[in-house]
Amino acid sequence: MRGAQRGAVSRLGAVSSLGAGLTLAAKLALAVFLSGVSLTVSSRAYAEAPARAEVRLTPGADGALGAWLVAGPISAQAARRFDPGSASPHAGAELSGARFRVLGHRGGAIDLRRALGGPGSFAALAGRLEVKAPGPGYLLVGLDGRYSVWLNRKQVYERPVDALRGRGFEPVPLELEAGSHELLIWAASDLPHFALSVRIVSQADGLPPAGLSWALPGATDADRARLASELLESSLTLRPGRAQLRLQFPYGYIEPKGPGDLAERGWIPEITLGAAGAARRLRVGALPSGAQGTRDFEVSLPRRAGEPVELALGLGGERRQLTARREPATEEALELAARVEAEAIRRGPDHAFIADTLSWHRRALQGVTGADERRARERLTAFTKRAQGGESPLAPGVQHLALRSRLDGQPQPLSLHLPRDYSGRSQSARYPLVVLLHGYGSTPERILRAFLGSASEHPVVDGVVIAPHAHGDSFFRDAGEQNTLDVIDWALSSLPVDPDRVSISGVSMGGTGTAHLALRYPERFSAASPLSGYHSYFVRRDTSGRPIRDWELEQMHHFSPASWAENGGALPMYVAHGTLDHPLENSRVLVDRARALKNPITDVWPEIGHNAWEKVWARAAMWPWLSGQRRKSAPLSSLRLVTSQLRYGKRHFVELLALAHGPALARFEARVQSGKLVITTDGVTSFRLLPPLPAGLTWPLGVEVDGAALELPERAVLERGAEGWRVTKEPEADDQGGEQVRKRPGAEGPIRDLFLQPTRIVYGTRRPQTARVTREIARGFLATRGRADLHYTISADTELSARDRSAHNLLLIGGADDNHTSRAFKEQLFSSREGAALTLRGERFEGDGVGAIYIQPHPEDPSKSVVVIDAATAQGYWLSAALPQLIPDFLVFDADMLPATGQQLLGHARVLAGGRFDEHWQLPRGARDPAVVNPTAIPKR
Numbered sequence: 001m002r003g004a005q006r007g008a009v010s011r012l013g014a015v016s017s018l019g020a021g022l023t024l025a026a027k028l029a030l031a032v033f034l035s036g037v038s039l040t041v042s043s044r045a046y047a048e049a050p051a052r053a054e055v056r057l058t059p060g061a062d063g064a065l066g067a068w069l070v071a072g073p074i075s076a077q078a079a080r081r082f083d084p085g086s087a088s089p090h091a092g093a094e095l096s097g098a099r100f101r102v103l104g105h106r107g108g109a110i111d112l113r114r115a116l117g118g119p120g121s122f123a124a125l126a127g128r129l130e131v132k133a134p135g136p137g138y139l140l141v142g143l144d145g146r147y148s149v150w151l152n153r154k155q156v157y158e159r160p161v162d163a164l165r166g167r168g169f170e171p172v173p174l175e176l177e178a179g180s181h182e183l184l185i186w187a188a189s190d191l192p193h194f195a196l197s198v199r200i201v202s203q204a205d206g207l208p209p210a211g212l213s214w215a216l217p218g219a220t221d222a223d224r225a226r227l228a229s230e231l232l233e234s235s236l237t238l239r240p241g242r243a244q245l246r247l248q249f250p251y252g253y254i255e256p257k258g259p260g261d262l263a264e265r266g267w268i269p270e271i272t273l274g275a276a277g278a279a280r281r282l283r284v285g286a287l288p289s290g291a292q293g294t295r296d297f298e299v300s301l302p303r304r305a306g307e308p309v310e311l312a313l314g315l316g317g318e319r320r321q322l323t324a325r326r327e328p329a330t331e332e333a334l335e336l337a338a339r340v341e342a343e344a345i346r347r348g349p350d351h352a353f354i355a356d357t358l359s360w361h362r363r364a365l366q367g368v369t370g371a372d373e374r375r376a377r378e379r380l381t382a383f384t385k386r387a388q389g390g391e392s393p394l395a396p397g398v399q400h401l402a403l404r405s406r407l408d409g410q411p412q413p414l415s416l417h418l419p420r421d422y423s424g425r426s427q428s429a430r431y432p433l434v435v436l437l438h439g440y441g442s443t444p445e446r447i448l449r450a451f452l453g454s455a456s457e458h459p460v461v462d463g464v465v466i467a468p469h470a471h472g473d474s475f476f477r478d479a480g481e482q483n484t485l486d487v488i489d490w491a492l493s494s495l496p497v498d499p500d501r502v503s504i505s506g507v508s509m510g511g512t513g514t515a516h517l518a519l520r521y522p523e524r525f526s527a528a529s530p531l532s533g534y535h536s537y538f539v540r541r542d543t544s545g546r547p548i549r550d551w552e553l554e555q556m557h558h559f560s561p562a563s564w565a566e567n568g569g570a571l572p573m574y575v576a577h578g579t580l581d582h583p584l585e586n587s588r589v590l591v592d593r594a595r596a597l598k599n600p601i602t603d604v605w606p607e608i609g610h611n612a613w614e615k616v617w618a619r620a621a622m623w624p625w626l627s628g629q630r631r632k633s634a635p636l637s638s639l640r641l642v643t644s645q646l647r648y649g650k651r652h653f654v655e656l657l658a659l660a661h662g663p664a665l666a667r668f669e670a671r672v673q674s675g676k677l678v679i680t681t682d683g684v685t686s687f688r689l690l691p692p693l694p695a696g697l698t699w700p701l702g703v704e705v706d707g708a709a710l711e712l713p714e715r716a717v718l719e720r721g722a723e724g725w726r727v728t729k730e731p732e733a734d735d736q737g738g739e740q741v742r743k744r745p746g747a748e749g750p751i752r753d754l755f756l757q758p759t760r761i762v763y764g765t766r767r768p769q770t771a772r773v774t775r776e777i778a779r780g781f782l783a784t785r786g787r788a789d790l791h792y793t794i795s796a797d798t799e800l801s802a803r804d805r806s807a808h809n810l811l812l813i814g815g816a817d818d819n820h821t822s823r824a825f826k827e828q829l830f831s832s833r834e835g836a837a838l839t840l841r842g843e844r845f846e847g848d849g850v851g852a853i854y855i856q857p858h859p860e861d862p863s864k865s866v867v868v869i870d871a872a873t874a875q876g877y878w879l880s881a882a883l884p885q886l887i888p889d890f891l892v893f894d895a896d897m898l899p900a901t902g903q904q905l906l907g908h909a910r911v912l913a914g915g916r917f918d919e920h921w922q923l924p925r926g927a928r929d930p931a932v933v934n935p936t937a938i939p940k941r
Contacts, residue, residue, distance in 0.1 A: 053091075055102070055219035055227060056130070056255040061293040062776070063140065063199035063208040065127070066231050066251025067104040069216050071095040072116045072123030079122040084186040085153040089126035091218030100126065102216055102223040104230040105251040109142065109165065109197040112187070121145075125196060126184040132211030133202075134177045140169035140199040140878065145189025152182055162191050163909075164902035167783050168881020169199065170895070171849065171874065176209070203874065206772025208293040213255060227254050228316035236309060236322040238366075243301040243309040243324055245271070247287070249294040254316055270314035273301060279312070287315075305331050326373070330365060333377050337362050337384045347390055353403055353490070354387045360402035360411035394495075396422045398457040400445060403490055405471070407479050407758055408791045414487060415444035417452065417465040422496070430498040432627035433491055436467040437476055437484070437506025437513040444469050447510065453619040461623045466491055472789030476506075476513025477559065478755045479790055484517060488524070500633065503626040505529035505574075507613045515561035515573075515590060520648050522571045527629035529574040529622060531613045532581060535590040536560040537904070539583060546907040549930065551888035551915045553663035555750065558644040559886075563665055565593040566640040567651075570632045573601045574625060576616045578608040597640075637694050638671040645753065646745045653693055657717065658686035658742065661916035661924075676702040685919065686719045741857050743919050747865045749855045749889035750916065754867045757809045761794045762821050764814025773877040774813040777869065780881065781811065797821045806860040813877070815870030822868065828859035830890075830921075831870040838872055840892055841923045845912045847894040851876025853883065854890035856921060884909075889916045890927075906931070 059065055069089050074082070078096040093100050103110050112123050139149060139157075142165040149157040149172055157172045187196065202209045216223070233248040247269065256267065267287040272279045288295040303309050308325030341358040344351040361380040368376050379400060386393035393399075396418050402411035419431055438447035444467035451467075452460040468487040474480025491497055503526050506514040511533025518528035537543050537556035548556070557563040573594060577587035587603075594601040606615045616622060636652055642665040643649045649656030649666075659666045666683030672694050681687075689712060693701065699714040705725045710718070717728045743749070746757060763778035765771045775796070782790050792811075793804075797820035805821060812819055816826040817833050826832075831854065832839045837846040840854065851871035858864035871877045879893060882901040891897075892912040900909035910931040915924050 053220055054215050054217045055224045057214045057216075057227075057231075057252040058255055059200060059208040059212060059214060059293045060250050060252045061208075061295055062250075063201040063293060064105075064251045065198050065200060065214050066253075067102060067214075067216060067227050068110065068125045068127055068196075068198075069100040069218070070103045070110070070112070070115070070123060070125050071098040071100045072112065073120030074098055074122035074124070075120040076122065078120075079188070084124065084148065084150045084184055085155070087124060087126065087150075087153075087184055089124065089182070089184060089217070091216065091220065091223065093218065095124055098124075100124075100218070102219050102227070104227045105197075106230060109195040111195045112189075113194040121190060121194070122186070122188045123194075124184060124186055125198075126182070128215040128217060129176070129181040129183055129200070130213040130215055131176045131178050131181060131209060133209050135175075135209065136203040137174050137176055137209055138201050138203060138874070138878070139172040139174055139183075140201065141172055141185070142166070142169045142197040143185075143187055143189075144191050144193040144195050145187055147185050147187040150184040150186065153184075159898065161899050161908075162189065163882075163899040164191065164193065165195055165197065166881065166901035167780055168901060169197075169878055170882075170898055171878040173203070173875070174200075180215075201772070203769060205768045206770070206776075206874065210291045214252065224254055224257075225317045228318040229320075232315060232318055234313060234320065234322060236311065236324040238303070238309065238324050238326050241303065241305070243303045245299040245301060245311070245313075245322070247297040247313075247315070249296075253287075253294050267315060269297070269299075270312075271299070272312040274310060325369070327377075330373060330377050333381050333384070334362055334365065337380055340384050340387050343390075344387065351390070353401060353494070354393060356402045356404045356411040357383060357393075357400075358387070360413055361400075363411075364413075392424060394418060394422070394424075396420050396459045398448065398452075403487060405479075405483050406486060407471075407482060407755070408793070409758075410791050412471065412483055412487075412789075413444055413469045415448040415467045417448060417460065418495075419462045419464070420459040425494055425496055427496050430496050431463040432501035432503070433464045433466065433488075433495075433497045434623070434626050435484070435488060435502065435504040436465060437470070437504070437510030438467060439506075439508035439510050440473050440475075442510075447507065450507070450613060451505070451617050451620065451622070453617065453621075461620055461627070463623070463627050464491065464495055464497055469789070470513075473509065473786065474788035474790075475509050475786075476516055478752055479788055480513065481517060481520075482756045484513070485521070485524075500631040501526050501627060501629065502631070503527040503529070503629055505531065505622065505626060506533075507531045508533065508610065511587075512561065515564075516559075518571060518573070519561055519564035519567045522567050522569060523631075523651065525571060526631040527572045527574070527626055529576070529626060530561075530587075530590070531576045531616060532578065532587070532610050533561070533575075533590075534586045535562045536586070539585040539589060540904070542904050546905055547931065548905060549914065550663040551661070552886050552905050554644055554661060554665070554916070555886035555888065557665050558750075560589075562589040562593050564642055565590060565597055565599065566642045566667070568594060568597070568599040568601075569640060570600065572629050573599070574622070575601065575603045576612045577603075577605055578610060578612040579605050580607065580609040581612065639669070641668040642666065646743065646748050647753070647756075649687075649745070650690075653690050654687055655690055656684055656687045658719075658919040659683055660685050661918075672697065676704060679703055679705045681706055681720075684720070686717060688715060688717045690715070741862045741921060743917075743921065744863065747857050747863055749865075751853060751855045751867055751887050751889065754809050754811060754855060754865050755790070755792075757864065758807075759792050759809040759811060760800065760804055761792050761811045762797050762800050762813065762819065763794070764812070764819025764822065765796050765798055766814070766818050766820055766823065770814065770818045770871075770874050770877060773874045774818060777877055777880055778811070778813045781813070786885070806858075809864050810858065810866045812866060812868045815868060818870075822870075825859040825866070828856075829868060829870075830854055830856050831868060833870065833872050836872050838870060838876075838892065840890065840913070841917075843913070843923060843927070845892045847912065849873065849875030849879050850892070850894050850912065851880055852890065852892045853880060853887070856917075888914055890914060890923075 074096045082096045089100050103115050144165045146159055146162050148155050231253050235246045237244050271282045284299045287297050306328035310323045313320050337358045341355045344355040365376040383393055398417050400415050402413045405412045436447045436451050448467045449455050454460050468484050470480040470483045504514050511530035514530040518525050537560045575591050591603045606612055641651050644665050660683050668681050670679045701712045703710050708725050718725050719728050761778045763774040778794050812822050816822045830841050838850050840852050853869045855867045858866050869880050882898050884900040885904045891914040896910040900906045911929045913927045915927050
């Protein structure tokens with residue numbers, strides 16, 4: 001089944017303790033609700049007479065409800081006897097051996113596991129909605145575990161399976177009439193995490209319902225004072241000539257108790273500026289607490305350069321002291337650096353790295369205090385002085401620079417070591433270059449210090465060592481991969497580096513990145529040394545024992561360096577892994593595969609934990625091996641190539657032009673035999689041979705391809721058809737935007753491939769019902785894909801210029817009905833909306849909250865890509881935050897995808913369809929998810 005029927009059956013048919021006590025009538029009502037019909041909730045009060053004491057909150061600007069009545073932990077035995085419909089929650093009331101108490105947000109969610117403590121995995125969370133403006137809304141629930149929603153003591157929704165909260169929300173449709181409504185969430189979790197975040201928004205505009213309040217019956221003045229502290233976020237930052245005070249209420253804020261607390265427009269902060277004895281009271285107006293949630297509050301305060309700013313803040317019973325200070329020398333250093341940066345920009349591209357470095361150092365200095373401020377100022381001052389007058393600021397020893405990323409336009413830091421006799425890029429001597437990749441959460445400076453075995457900034461080794469930031473915790477994939485290559489290119493063009501002696505090494509995440517890059521670009525490196533890396537998705541705990549689709553297998557191979565070992569060929573590798581760092585298979589899979597292929601590899605297994613580099617790198621011990629390797633330049637008589645993308649399909653004398661996507665990597669092998677080239681392939685459907693050919697071969701060339709004998713003229717193309725391989729002419733240029741556009745390097749998928757090129761993220765504003773959620777998905781999309789330090793430009797569809805639209809890859813949040821940019825591409829987009837259904841490449845999909853994400857050629861430039869997130873309703877856009885990490889060219893989904901939130905794979909979650917488009921961007925045969933068509937057809941690996 002598909003659509004609403006399948007969703008209703010899957011949710012109602014799953015029996016869990018969350019639905020204990022549900023009557024037949026309630027089950028029938030739930031089935032109707034889950035089939036797409038909203039339940040209208042009467043305004044009749046179901047709660048008992050309200051407690052005399054209570055606290056009311058205005059929701060956050062995004063509808064966040066930042067405090068709850070929470071009872072728990074409740075044991076499984078007690079939960080089986082409990083009927084959530086019988087609860088009458090108020091602070092202090094008993095429920096199944098636990099008592100309700102008031103808990104507020106501390107960060108992104110209420111951590112129930114930490115707050116409740118003790119045994120038991122069940123909890124009840126409750127409060128009362130005071131609705132002034134009736135209408136349809138969404139209760140947006142983010143919870144680690146499973147839950148049911150009860151409104152006025154009736155169950156209206158259930159998710160009976162565990163799922164991680166991730167960074168998204170599950171939209172629960174509600175139809176609320178004016179009045180009071182008791183809300184209870186009955187939650188459970190068998191997961192390591194158990195946390196909750198809830199919001200409520202109107203379906204009309206995605207904002208909190210007008211005039212809505214959130215009440216916590218029985219809450220005391222002590223609860224009120226604690227929430228006043230927990231829900232207020234304050235910051236004081238220094239700007240030129242002023243200080244900026246910012247008050248934020250992301251999870252809502254307590255409402256005034258009565259007229260004595262109320263100004264004409266809301267709360268009035270009490271701000272006293274200055275130290276005791278010289279303080280003065282400031283009049284700053286009232287908080288902008290409007291009819292639809294709280295808003296940020298900012299005040300600009302006067303200050304003199306070099307003077308600290310001290311103030312006392314009072315709000316809602318909360319009192320706190322804020323101080324911001326910056327040393328006078330720091331102010332002077334920042335001003336001078338800004339002038340030198342402007343001069344470097346005027347001097348042109350050759351001085352770009354100077355401007356980028358000054359920009360990054362100035363930003364870093366403004367974010368630190370104390371000893372860190374002094375150290376950052378010294379570095380900025382030293383670099384600024386060397387850069388004055390237009391001379392190169394580079395000198396022997398260690399320096400900390402930045403290069404602007406061409407992907408997001410932001411300066412990316414790097415640490416650089418230059419040898420003792422360095423005198424400029426024009427010098428005749430050429431040095432070996434070692435590229436270092438840092439670990440997760442680490443920095444270029446720390447990894448360089450670990451490699452050199454010294455915290456000194458004096459020269460240590462006789463060569464160049466460079467450590468890029470590469471967008472932080474990117475695993476040196478996607479944007480991190482591209483930035484690392486750009487840093488190497490900069491070093492080759494700007495420093496006296498020998499291009500035949502460029503080696504790479506890294507630790508932990510950087511060890512994975514080392515093998516990832518070396519086995520995709522082996523011709524660029526003379527050696528590679530991955531330490532303590534993770535080289536296969538097939539030994540990960542979060543992928544083992546789970547159903548795996550074919551497109552997921554391909555993605556697992558794509559991100560597993562061990563699967564690319566054939567590309568290593570003659571590239572020397574030195575692998576180290578501590579014997580106490582389990583599982584040892586993380587590195588052993590790469591070592592074993594390289595040995596089986598007879599690739600040159602050395603492996604060492606010191607008796608140590610994860611930090612094997614402390615022994616292997618001690619006192620720059622790896623420098624002689626890495627710097628002593630030289631890139632092999634002799635003509636090849638054989639070649640092995642594996643790849644999942646055309647991007648990596650050009651090596652020496654072959655260029656792959658088309659692939660048949662399957663569960664494994666495509667393979668190409670060639671060897672010279674008896675004066676001809678013998679070729680075997682798997683998953684390759686088109687390729688051509690390039691000069692220079694292996695020694696002894698000339699055009700026209702005799703080849704044998706998968707057993708077929710052919711003769712090739714120069715630059716001929718071979719294509720596999722129904723009857724085998726044939727020789728064709730050079731491919732003709734694609735029809736711009738037409739059906740014959742083929743996949744090509746840089747525009748071929750999968751979806752993550754978008755981020756290897758400069759990208760603009762564009763959210764739709766065409767419909768008020770979806771404008772808010774498309775903006776939120778745009779701002780949060782990269783956060784749901786990992787922790788890389790990426791800052792792509794995000795703009796509304798009405799703000800995107802025609803130039804930026806055509807010059808960049810695009811991530812379009814919203815289809816043609818929701819996004820003006822998508823509307824401009826309507827005839828070329830792969831998706832369209834038909835009422836409550838979506839059509840993708842001519843195939844129709846229906847269901848509650850149906851949505852799709854896919855990649856396609858850019859309609860204005862098929863060498864670029866566009867990723868589109870499209871949905872029939874706002875529900876589908878909310879659900880897009882539940883996407884797993886390993887996604888192919890397209891996925892069509894509904895609420896059954898939710899268990900995949902925060903996971904690598906879909907696992908037991910289900911989508912409506914998914915896979916890779918063929919070489920002409922058409923849907924493959926069997927695009928429907930096998931978990932829907934035949935659940936037993938997906939093997940566990």
